[in-house]
C-alpha cells in the first residue's frame with residue numbers, strides 16, 4: 520500500500536474494466552499515472568458480475584457512442600488476449616426467434632449489424648439455427664448468427680490489464696475511497712476516507728455506479744446514475760444443456776433479454792433479469808427471479824435443469840440514459856467523465872481506453888510514447904489446461920503443482936500462491952484469479968485450505984482474512 524503523498528500527471532478513480540483499460544493505455548506513455556480504488560482489490564465493482572460477453576456489434580445503432588466503441592472494442596480482444604493471457608474465446612452469438620412475429624425484430628438486428636460492419640453476420644433459417652446449435656428448442660423458427668461474438672472472464676481481464684499497467688509504472692492504490700477533492704494551483708488534491716491524499720494534474724472519473732457522487736465532489740456536471748439489477752444463475756460444468764454459442768432471445772426495449780452463456784471456463788450462465796433498484800449495494804438474489812430465469816432459458820434450451828444450478832449472483836448496470844457519458848467536463852478543469860457505462864461496457868472497454876487517452880490529449884496532456892513499454896504479463900500455467908505429462912514436468916520444478924486444492928475446478932496450491940503473490944489476498948480475489956471455490960461445492964471443501972495458504976504466505980492472522988475486504992471477515996476462531 521502506498522503512503523499517499525505522491526503527485527501524478529493523471530489519477531483515475533475506479534479500477535473496473537473502464538479504469539483498468541484507461542490505465543493500461545496511459546501506461547504506454549511517459550506519464551505518472553495513479554489508479555485509485557475503494558475496494559481491497561480491483562474488479563470488485565460492476566466488472567466482476569456481468570454476462571462476460573464480447574458482444575456482436577448488432578444490438579445498438581451507430582448513432583450511439585456505446586455502439587461505436589463496442590464495435591471497435593470487440594475487435595481489440597484477440598491482440599489483448601495474446602498480450603495479457605486472460606480467458607477469451609470467439610464462440611459466436613445466436614439470436615433465437617421462437618415466433619414468426621419475432622423475425623421482424625431479427626431482420627432489424629441483422630440490418631443494423633450490416634450497417635455496423637459486423638463481419639460474417641448471417642440470417643438463419645430454422646434448419647441452419649438448429650444445425651449451429653442442436654440443443655435449441657424445436658420451437659425455434661429462425662434467427663441470427665454473429666460468429667465474431669465471444670466470451671471472456673471479466674475479472675481476469677481486469678487483473679491482467681492492471682498487472683500489466685503496474686509493470687509499466689502505474690501506481691495502484693486500493694482501499695482508497697475518494698471522498699473529497701479540491702483545486703490547488705494546476706493540480707487536483709484527491710483525498711481518501713482514510714486520510715491519504717494524492718495530487719494529479721488530470722482526473723478521470725471511472726467510478727461506475729458512484730460516478731455521479733464523484734462528479735459532484737469535483738464540482739463537475741450534476742447527473743444521476745440509476746441502478747438496474749441483473750440476477751444470474753450459474754450451472755455446473757457437468758450440465759448436459761451447455762450450448763456451444765451464446766444464445767440470446769429477441770431483445771426488449773430495455774434489455775437484451777435473458778441469455779444462456781457457455782462461459783469461457785466451461786460452466787453455463789443463465790440470466791440476467793433487469794429490475795430497477797434504488798439501493799446500489801443491493802446484490803440480493805431471489806427464488807422468484809430464479810423461476811423467471813429458468814422459465815425463460817428453457818424456452819430456448821429445454822434441457823436446462825434446476826439440479827445443475829450451483830449458485831446465484833447479481834450485477835447492477837449503471838444507467839444515466841441511453842448512452843455512455845464520456846467527455847471532458849465543461850465545468851471542472853482537467854476532469855474527464857467516464858460514466859453511465861452500462862452494457863456493452865465490457866466489450867467497449869479497450870476502445871474506451873483509446874477514446875479517453877485521446878480526450879486527455881485534447882485537454883492538453885502531452886503524450887510521449889515509452890521506448891520500453893512492455894505489453895505482456897507473465898503467464899501462469901493452469902493445471903486443468905495441461906496434459907498429465909506436462910503437469911508432471913511442472914511438479915518436478917514446483918511440487919505445489921502436485922497439490923490439488925480445489926477439486927471441482929482442479930486448482931493447485933501453486934496457482935493459489937501465485938494469486939497471493941500478485942496481490943490477491945481475499946477469498947474472492949483468489950477465486951477470481953484461480954477459479955478455486957467457483958465449482959460445484961462453491962468452496963465447501965477448499966476454503967479452509969486456501970485460508971491456511973493465505974496465512975502462511977502473507978503472515979496474516981485468521982482474523983484478518985476476509986471474503987472481499989472490510990466487513991466480510993470469515994473466521995471467528997483459529998482453524
Ligand SMILES: Cc1cc2nc3c(=O)[nH]c(=O)nc-3n(C[C@H](O)[C@H](O)[C@H](O)COP(=O)(O)OP(=O)(O)OC[C@H]3O[C@@H](n4cnc5c(N)ncnc54)[C@H](O)[C@@H]3O)c2cc1C
Pocket residue numbers: 532533534535536537538539555556557558561562563564565566567568569570571572573574695696697698725726727728729730733748749750791833834835836837860861862863864865866867
Ligand atoms: C447484469 C449485467 C450484465 C452485463 N453484461 C455485459 C456483457 O455481457 N458484455 C458487456 O460488454 N458488458 C456487460 N455489462 C456491462 C459491464 O459490466 C459494465 O459496462 C462494466 O463492467 C463497467 O465497468 P466500469 O469500470 O465502468 O465500472 P465498475 O466495474 O463498477 O468500476 C468502477 C469502480 O469504481 C470504484 N469506486 C466507486 N466509487 C469510488 C470511490 N469513491 N473511490 C474509489 N473508487 C470508487 C468501484 O469500487 C469500482 O471498482 C453488464 C452489466 C451488468 C450489470
